[in-house]
Amino acid sequence: MTDERTGLWLIGARGSVATTVAAGLALITAGGAAPDGLVTEQPELAGAHLVPLGHLVLGGHDVTDVPLVKRAAQLADAGVIPHAALALVSDELDRTCHRIRHGHRDGEERQADAVERLAGDIRAFAEAESLARVVVVNVSSTEPVVVAHPAHAALDALEQAWAAGESPLPASSVYAAAAFTAGAAFVDFTPSTGARLPALEQLAQRHGVPWGGSDGKTGETLVKSVLAPMFAARSLRVRSWAGTNLLGGGDGATLADPEAMESKARSKARGLEAMLGHPVDGPVHIDNIADLGDWKTAWDHLTFSGFLGTRMSMQFTWQGCDSSLAAPLVIDLARLLDLAARRGETGPLPALGFFFKDPVGSDEHRLFEQHRILTEWATAS
Amino acid sequence: MTDERTGLWLIGARGSVATTVAAGLALITAGGAAPDGLVTEQPELAGAHLVPLGHLVLGGHDVTDVPLVKRAAQLADAGVIPHAALALVSDELDRTCHRIRHGHRDGEERQADAVERLAGDIRAFAEAESLARVVVVNVSSTEPVVVAHPAHAALDALEQAWAAGESPLPASSVYAAAAFTAGAAFVDFTPSTGARLPALEQLAQRHGVPWGGSDGKTGETLVKSVLAPMFAARSLRVRSWAGTNLLGGGDGATLADPEAMESKARSKARGLEAMLGHPVDGPVHIDNIADLGDWKTAWDHLTFSGFLGTRMSMQFTWQGCDSSLAAPLVIDLARLLDLAARRGETGPLPALGFFFKDPVGSDEHRLFEQHRILTEWATAS
Amino acid sequence: MTDERTGLWLIGARGSVATTVAAGLALITAGGAAPDGLVTEQPELAGAHLVPLGHLVLGGHDVTDVPLVKRAAQLADAGVIPHAALALVSDELDRTCHRIRHGHRDGEERQADAVERLAGDIRAFAEAESLARVVVVNVSSTEPVVVAHPAHAALDALEQAWAAGESPLPASSVYAAAAFTAGAAFVDFTPSTGARLPALEQLAQRHGVPWGGSDGKTGETLVKSVLAPMFAARSLRVRSWAGTNLLGGGDGATLADPEAMESKARSKARGLEAMLGHPVDGPVHIDNIADLGDWKTAWDHLTFSGFLGTRMSMQFTWQGCDSSLAAPLVIDLARLLDLAARRGETGPLPALGFFFKDPVGSDEHRLFEQHRILTEWATAS
Amino acid sequence: MTDERTGLWLIGARGSVATTVAAGLALITAGGAAPDGLVTEQPELAGAHLVPLGHLVLGGHDVTDVPLVKRAAQLADAGVIPHAALALVSDELDRTCHRIRHGHRDGEERQADAVERLAGDIRAFAEAESLARVVVVNVSSTEPVVVAHPAHAALDALEQAWAAGESPLPASSVYAAAAFTAGAAFVDFTPSTGARLPALEQLAQRHGVPWGGSDGKTGETLVKSVLAPMFAARSLRVRSWAGTNLLGGGDGATLADPEAMESKARSKARGLEAMLGHPVDGPVHIDNIADLGDWKTAWDHLTFSGFLGTRMSMQFTWQGCDSSLAAPLVIDLARLLDLAARRGETGPLPALGFFFKDPVGSDEHRLFEQHRILTEWATAS
Ligand SMILES: NC(=O)c1ccc[n+]([C@@H]2O[C@H](COP(=O)([O-])OP(=O)(O)OC[C@H]3O[C@@H](n4cnc5c(N)ncnc54)[C@H](O)[C@@H]3O)[C@@H](O)[C@H]2O)c1
Ligand SMILES: NC(=O)c1ccc[n+]([C@@H]2O[C@H](COP(=O)([O-])OP(=O)(O)OC[C@H]3O[C@@H](n4cnc5c(N)ncnc54)[C@H](O)[C@@H]3O)[C@@H](O)[C@H]2O)c1
Ligand SMILES: NC(=O)c1ccc[n+]([C@@H]2O[C@H](COP(=O)([O-])OP(=O)(O)OC[C@H]3O[C@@H](n4cnc5c(N)ncnc54)[C@H](O)[C@@H]3O)[C@@H](O)[C@H]2O)c1
Ligand SMILES: NC(=O)c1ccc[n+]([C@@H]2O[C@H](COP(=O)([O-])OP(=O)(O)OC[C@H]3O[C@@H](n4cnc5c(N)ncnc54)[C@H](O)[C@@H]3O)[C@@H](O)[C@H]2O)c1
Ligand code: NA
Ligand code: NA
Structure with missing residues (x-):
């Protein structure tokens, strides 16, 4: 160097x-x-x-x-x-x-x-x-x-x-x-x-x-990018994946604007189908909660089916400091x-x-x- | 064939x-x-x-x-x-x-x-x-x-x-x-x-x-085996990882026996240190909840630190049918x-x-x- | 009789x-x-x-x-x-x-x-x-x-x-x-x-x-109607309360229609302010997840402050059978x-x-x- | 005065x-x-x-x-x-x-x-x-x-x-x-x-x-003291209630001592049966997680049955600053x-x-x- x-x-x-x-x-x-x-x-x-x-x-x-x-x-x-x-x-x-x-x-x-x-x-x-x-x-x-x-x-x-x-x-x-x-x-x-x-x-x-x-892939989507392949590796079929993101700060205020939110939500949804090979039911919300400031809380809920079609579920809560x-x-x-x-x-x-x-x-x-x-x-x- | x-x-x-x-x-x-x-x-x-x-x-x-x-x-x-x-x-x-x-x-x-x-x-x-x-x-x-x-x-x-x-x-x-x-x-x-x-x-x-x-790696440990490497790949330091497993059925009753539980808990703890490269604080509990039958609910809570040492956390709840x-x-x-x-x-x-x-x-x-x-x-x- | x-x-x-x-x-x-x-x-x-x-x-x-x-x-x-x-x-x-x-x-x-x-x-x-x-x-x-x-x-x-x-x-x-x-x-x-x-x-x-x-008050709102008074009784100030409801079935499909959802969401929001005595930041979402059928999963996240203004939070997940x-x-x-x-x-x-x-x-x-x-x-x- | x-x-x-x-x-x-x-x-x-x-x-x-x-x-x-x-x-x-x-x-x-x-x-x-x-x-x-x-x-x-x-x-x-x-x-x-x-x-x-x-009733038990009566008021039968408390600080270190923990856990369990009128399956754990300092994270999971015996569940996570x-x-x-x-x-x-x-x-x-x-x-x- x-x-x-x-x-x-x-x-x-x-x-x-x-x-x-x-x-x-x-x-x-x-x-x-x-x-x-x-x-x-x-x-x-x-x-x-x-x-x-x-x-x-x-x-x-x-x-x-x-x-x-x-x-x-x-x-x-x-x-x-x-x-x-x-x-x-x-x-x-x-x-x-x-x-x-x-x-x-x-x-x-x-x-x-x-x-x-x-x-x-x-x-x-x-x-x-x-x-x-x-x-x-x-x-x-x-x-x-x-x-x-x-x-x-x-x-x-x-x-x-x-x-x-x-x-x-x-x-x-x-x-x-x-x-x-x-x-x-x-x-x-x-x-x-x-x-x-x-x-x-x-x-x-x-x-x-x-x-x-x-x-930048920093929170919910980061976790998705290891969990979705995990289900695929185990031949477990993901059936729905819903997510809610709560955040404040400047970014929270901007994304509260439904048009900007749309831009973000689209970018978040894109990868899941690519990783699983099929579309998956489930909305992603981004809410501005001023009280949270720079901290983001994301909750994801997903359902999957396994052997003989038995339904199961998983939830996670991610509490990260976005910056x-x-x-x-x-x-x-x-x-x-x-x-x-x-x-x-x-x-x-x-x-x-x-x-x-x-x-x-x-x-x-x-x-x-x-x-x-x-x-x-x-x-x- | x-x-x-x-x-x-x-x-x-x-x-x-x-x-x-x-x-x-x-x-x-x-x-x-x-x-x-x-x-x-x-x-x-x-x-x-x-x-x-x-x-x-x-x-x-x-x-x-x-x-x-x-x-x-x-x-x-x-x-x-x-x-x-x-x-x-x-x-x-x-x-x-x-x-x-x-x-x-x-x-x-x-x-x-x-x-x-x-x-x-x-x-x-x-x-x-x-x-x-x-x-x-x-x-x-x-x-x-x-x-x-x-x-x-x-x-x-x-x-x-x-x-x-x-x-x-x-x-x-x-x-x-x-x-x-x-x-x-x-x-x-x-x-x-x-x-x-x-x-x-x-x-x-x-x-x-x-x-x-x-x-068999079927639940909490399965999820651990993708999340721990995720944190490592992002240079985020996992600082504690606590887990509670609630289950009923024959397996729940057996594992309620503290000696068998010990055998299972040891087997669960082993991998985390290997994946992260350092020991991590955090107990794993297995509780027999007869009412849950063959369904297991596992809750994991983990803390990690990132840039400049900022502390963050993640939780997940896994609700799976063990059999x-x-x-x-x-x-x-x-x-x-x-x-x-x-x-x-x-x-x-x-x-x-x-x-x-x-x-x-x-x-x-x-x-x-x-x-x-x-x-x-x-x-x- | x-x-x-x-x-x-x-x-x-x-x-x-x-x-x-x-x-x-x-x-x-x-x-x-x-x-x-x-x-x-x-x-x-x-x-x-x-x-x-x-x-x-x-x-x-x-x-x-x-x-x-x-x-x-x-x-x-x-x-x-x-x-x-x-x-x-x-x-x-x-x-x-x-x-x-x-x-x-x-x-x-x-x-x-x-x-x-x-x-x-x-x-x-x-x-x-x-x-x-x-x-x-x-x-x-x-x-x-x-x-x-x-x-x-x-x-x-x-x-x-x-x-x-x-x-x-x-x-x-x-x-x-x-x-x-x-x-x-x-x-x-x-x-x-x-x-x-x-x-x-x-x-x-x-x-x-x-x-x-x-x-009918059967799920998330039922829980709200005891938690909000709990915070009030302890002089803890609730600062935000966000909720997401996932459900399928006939009701899920109907409420997926944004106009009906509006009717339901309004009805859900009304009580919180009445119980706390002040308005509280926080949206309520209702999402149709066909895979859940008659079962509803609601996740609520709320922030509150106590002594000297210290911020704390609580989350709950309700998994109920609506019917x-x-x-x-x-x-x-x-x-x-x-x-x-x-x-x-x-x-x-x-x-x-x-x-x-x-x-x-x-x-x-x-x-x-x-x-x-x-x-x-x-x-x- | x-x-x-x-x-x-x-x-x-x-x-x-x-x-x-x-x-x-x-x-x-x-x-x-x-x-x-x-x-x-x-x-x-x-x-x-x-x-x-x-x-x-x-x-x-x-x-x-x-x-x-x-x-x-x-x-x-x-x-x-x-x-x-x-x-x-x-x-x-x-x-x-x-x-x-x-x-x-x-x-x-x-x-x-x-x-x-x-x-x-x-x-x-x-x-x-x-x-x-x-x-x-x-x-x-x-x-x-x-x-x-x-x-x-x-x-x-x-x-x-x-x-x-x-x-x-x-x-x-x-x-x-x-x-x-x-x-x-x-x-x-x-x-x-x-x-x-x-x-x-x-x-x-x-x-x-x-x-x-x-x-002092400051966290998990506080929440229990409104949720248990809620289920009773609605004639919903609570069938199990398991809890895990993660905390650090001086109190966390003390309670990690199994004998002190016993004293605390007993004190926590006592009320539930009194509120519900019947004993309820479910252990309470207290774990010392040094990294959490004065902050406590409690996770509770409870199962209940309603009309025709249908089983449902609820979880909550409490993240409070104990002091x-x-x-x-x-x-x-x-x-x-x-x-x-x-x-x-x-x-x-x-x-x-x-x-x-x-x-x-x-x-x-x-x-x-x-x-x-x-x-x-x-x-x-
Ligand atoms: N933090 C994360 O985890 C993460 C992840 C992915 C993407 N992002 C994106 O990073 C961006 C920054 O996030 P943040 O939390 O720092 O937001 P912020 O609101 O704190 O900062 C944004 C800055 O951009 C400035 N700005 C606005 N319009 C501008 C313009 N036209 N020209 C120059 N500057 C302009 C603002 O004045 C402000 O200083 C956001 O778009 C966010 O969505 C953040
Ligand atoms: N289901 C999972 O996700 C999972 C994952 C890892 C390990 N396991 C292990 O798999 C095993 C089976 O789980 P399960 O849910 O079917 O339990 P189970 O209690 O329903 O079945 C165990 C069976 O073993 C029989 N058995 C007991 N002692 C025996 C002996 N000495 N010789 C022959 N049979 C004997 C019992 O009679 C019973 O039929 C357990 O050890 C469990 O810990 C299960
Ligand atoms: N289950 C709960 O916890 C709960 C709580 C509060 C309110 N509700 C409300 O109860 C209602 C019923 O819920 P559900 O899960 O049984 O829904 P559902 O979709 O299974 O049943 C609704 C029934 O109403 C019938 N219907 C529709 N339009 C009609 C009309 N014009 N005249 C007569 N019948 C008509 C439908 O054909 C259907 O059989 C919904 O409005 C729901 O929002 C339910
Ligand atoms: N914070 C809560 O939400 C809560 C709720 C219920 C009960 N409590 C109880 O309150 C107590 C205090 O909690 P904390 O977080 O302040 O603990 P801490 O460890 O920070 O403080 C305890 C103090 O007691 C002192 N001490 C120890 N032995 C003593 C003795 N023999 N004589 C005089 N002082 C002695 C220690 O030196 C220390 O300064 C604990 O017993 C805890 O279980 C706390
Ligand atoms: Na790989
Ligand atoms: Na009214």
Whole structure:
């Protein structure tokens, strides 16, 4: 490994996940915490020679101005970050805070201009910090489901629409376009559209950058991705699978919006059928319970039948801290996208399915199969 | 495949598991039910050319006299077997009933004589039914933990003890000895000692037969064997794992005996440390709740820590019908042991770990790894 | 007690609840089962001298033709009714079956004619069976939320609308009108409108009959009605209460219709605020899971704060057989409405709140308070 | 109300519950928190004219020396006390800390001397702080089940044993004796023996003081005390009730000792049979899970049968902070014992059953009945 440094540019840089990433990275590199929860610290991935944690530099876009130090204090009160850490990381958080630029909101500027401006921010960050590469990770609020538009279908159609002053992309895709334009890798940790449009795939190809997504797999879906294969391995037929997710915080409030919820729920439902080989009855609810803050409680109930058709059932309750679960995966993804870029890989990265509810370029949802694929890919030479 | 037939000789042949095996096999081969729950019917194992279900012939030992038809009716009332099936299978159950011989209970006869008598029963069964091979499966009541005895350590010590009129073996080991003496494969679906004594391993070797065990993995432990690796794959540290099992029926009553419970609880605890790589705080309880009959409710609670040490938790409740879960695995094991015997394999079979809480000859407890090993072994040529 | 007999006329007489009522009453009076689940068999209510179970005669309306014996067989397969009971009760079910008349569906006839026809059926039943009184209980499918109509506001407006050939009432209210017109008491076990319109209240008054409702309290809401007061008694502040109800069967299918669900969910939410004295965050979902049949699984999650504001939580899972829980309450209500009618009480009966999610004429939702009120009312002389 | 002040003397004054009492009382009287969780602040009890919170003065005995401020900081880290409160209450905690005297441990001194010494501490406290009355509350570690001794049976036997230099009492009873000797009321919040020996009852009578207990009802048993009556009110027969309690902290470690656990489990089981009128199958486990600290997770599973014997089930999971739940009840009890003493009541107080798993002088375990009795007693003039 050289002493090259890599930029991690967060969209939604003042949100819960992003602040946990910033505080955690500062704390770990300062020796104040072990790298728990980081998949990329496992011995299996040692051969991948990933960028060291201390060589990651943070920056990003957001549309609010709240100081990271203040968000970190709130997260400490909520039990996401240890109280004792605040003093240790506040200087580093202030430095990161100064590298956050104003983001993009629909209607505030011409979309073509926005792409240029945001790409400029990323390029300036790379230059100012002398970075070898930049990885852009979207951890901003989930968007409503997007209406189809002809300009999504091809890059030239998109460029014509832009030339005509139109704004056919959702914000997440504007950020993806900016990343690609700046030559940066992009990964979408949210269920938003991001790079998943033919026009943007072509843009990534044009700039020769890799990308990945979508929607970090941190809770209920993670558990599903080992339980569903368990039933299949035992020839037990899953007959229904219902789930309820209770959460508060910024994410809870966003997802309470039925349209955003729809986007999330779809992304959650997709994998089950793929793992079981047949459709399964059962709704998934996402409810905003302000009182729960950053903590999520998910309850799943499933029925299955076995020998001679006998019906049985299983329930589980998952009580996780969403930002704690997401933050290390964001860091993992930054290191792995950096690897892909270093190796010159371009386009969608199906080998990262392990991290996602809705993996691009892959129908494999079984966790251990995904883990095998990931390890193989990362350690290939 | 030739038209060879294989005998499945059940120890505890009138118990819940055995009766479900008998009724289920009769119903499936009569076309009255699909082979749900049978791992050996999966496409992955098609290449193994296992003995067809219709070529299995049942018999066994038990120490009670209750007719199988009566046990089956009780199981139908308890929802284990469909009511409608009773009429369809009663003739076949009567035929099986006639092939059950009186078993062995400690103190009823000299142990050396018992081995001879029981082995004679198995040989007579093979002859009467013109069987190519016999597989003996222990599904009798779980025994108390066994006191060590010098004769366990070597076959010649055992034979000297027998010659001296001693009875150093628990009943499960007497059955294993009888199976080996009759040239039959043996597999222990219970946590009892069975073949797991050096003296018996030598006996199996002398007769050139394969054997497997122990303790069928059907509920809580099955779920553990996918959840523990999930946490490990995500670098989440499991900190405690407590479990409570409520069950009634014959098995519930037996395990209420603190000594037998000890034997079962030990067998359950063993795997967790192996999967996680470190010991984990947390007791496992088994309670007899007569009202639950053959249905088991298990509740597990586990705590884990992630990024920056944040504590989270998960609970699950498993509501399974134990006999429904166990019966197809007993049939699977009969077919797989038959395969091993046909291939001339001898001694313990670590490749069968997929089926067991306490797999002989293996420290691998992760379900999908066990599934891979099983498939590879079964389809190797 | 004289040997007077009372008619129990069920709207939805071929449904799950009605069939369980019919089979259960037949079985209990034949001595084949104890009167478990019947509140009116408690010693506290002995002083009320209620009509004996053997003096209840069943009849009713439905819009399907399925024989009760067939429905009972389905319920036995589903574990609602013991299999062994079927033979014992089939003759009595056939007799009840002959007393079921064709019901009313919107649009099939002029509403004024329908009321006359249905009232005629009830009168004919009373006469044929020499009944002292008839109680009509609505256990038909839950209706969608009803659109307001000016004719709901007063009996004369309703009669003018009828005279003009209009059909302003939902079916449940048509049945209530028919009951009142026939001089029968009426009670609504469903969340439908039933008698809860000023016009119908006036009709009940005109005919001098008592009525009650609405929406039988059998599961999640029953538990709520003791837990919420528990928190209040301990000065613990409930902060959120979310619930998910999974059920199949006819009721599950009906409630899957979002409009009917709305009617049910509203009825469920009402009480919590009344018991706690402040509004509480938290949605209630009702999902149709066909695989669950007549069994309902409800999961509730609630958060509360105590000393110094510390947050805590509780979850419960209720796994009940809805028809088993509802049927004895229907019988209880028939006996209690019969008592009210015998005593000459008229109009809404707030003392029956114990049985309902949405009690008419009462804001008391605390179960034990309701129990006290019920006992006092029933045993008053 | 006059401006009389009352002493609250805590046995185990440096434990979790006691520290939460001290910190909470300081915070509430300083205006830093609302009196949430305090039953004695309910409007129903306003008529009782209880001693104001600001007129309670704390002191106590303990056998360790850890400063209260340090224990409070640990409780803040564990989420029991808000972090922000620490600065506000530290002076008051230091003052309380200075009023804690060295307690008594078996074998450290002659038991008769111990009673004198401890009573002297209580008298000195009353004098130094000019208190009108003192209430002693035992919140020290639960003792093992006590072996019977003839001196327990009568006060003169006890005094003879003491005179002979014997030490027949467990520590909790030594404290009760000291309280009575000092003319103070005594209440046992633990399942230990405390005042529940004929000899001590006579001592309380001799000194004319009231006393109460035993074992604060804060979690699983609280819920039981509303659910069991719910099933009874609906004529549903509870058939089994199994419970598992997971907890860490000092209390978890103590109860992991099987003998202490026995004492607690017995106290928990007693009420169920009383509420249901028949014995119920089902064990209660208490497990020490260090990782849970002061937080307790209890899981209960119960089966019941209803109409026609149909079996159903319910589960609940309670996740409470034990010290948060206990502390306000300790304050409530101090105020209510003070009331009893002020009124000149003596001997056991059955009207306090609302607070206890194992209420002295009462077989009423139903929460709302207990609440009614408490309110009636407290507001009687
Ligand atoms: N935490 C998890 O387990 C998890 C898992 C999967 C996906 N996600 C997704 O990650 C995202 C972040 O979650 P969170 O809890 O941090 O949410 P959050 O609400 O705390 O933070 C979102 C941030 O995005 C910012 N933002 C909103 N619109 C923006 C825009 N147009 N441009 C730039 N910034 C914008 C907001 O100002 C806010 O700071 C969400 O979309 C969530 O669904 C989280
Ligand atoms: N069902 C499961 O999920 C599962 C999983 C793992 C292990 N097991 C084990 O399988 C075994 C069978 O379970 P079950 O539910 O059928 O129990 P069961 O009590 O219904 O049946 C046990 C049978 O063994 C017979 N038996 C007892 N002692 C005997 C002896 N000395 N010789 C011959 N027969 C004897 C009994 O008479 C009875 O018929 C138990 O040991 C159980 O622990 C079951
Ligand atoms: N079971 C419970 O715990 C419970 C609790 C509260 C309320 N309820 C209510 O009780 C009702 C009955 O439940 P169920 O499980 O028996 O449902 P079900 O679907 O099995 O039966 C409903 C019956 O009503 C009949 N019906 C429909 N429209 C009719 C009409 N216009 N006239 C006459 N009959 C008509 C149907 O043909 C059917 O036979 C539902 O409304 C349900 O919401 C049940
Ligand atoms: N918190 C609850 O919900 C609850 C409910 C019912 C009962 N209790 C009981 O309350 C008691 C206190 O619980 P905790 O969580 O504070 O426990 P803890 O272990 O934190 O505190 C107990 C304190 O008692 C002290 N102690 C031990 N032996 C003593 C002695 N001989 N003399 C004086 N002090 C002594 C210890 O030093 C310690 O400071 C326990 O017995 C517990 O079982 C608690
Ligand atoms: Na795998
Ligand atoms: Na009302």
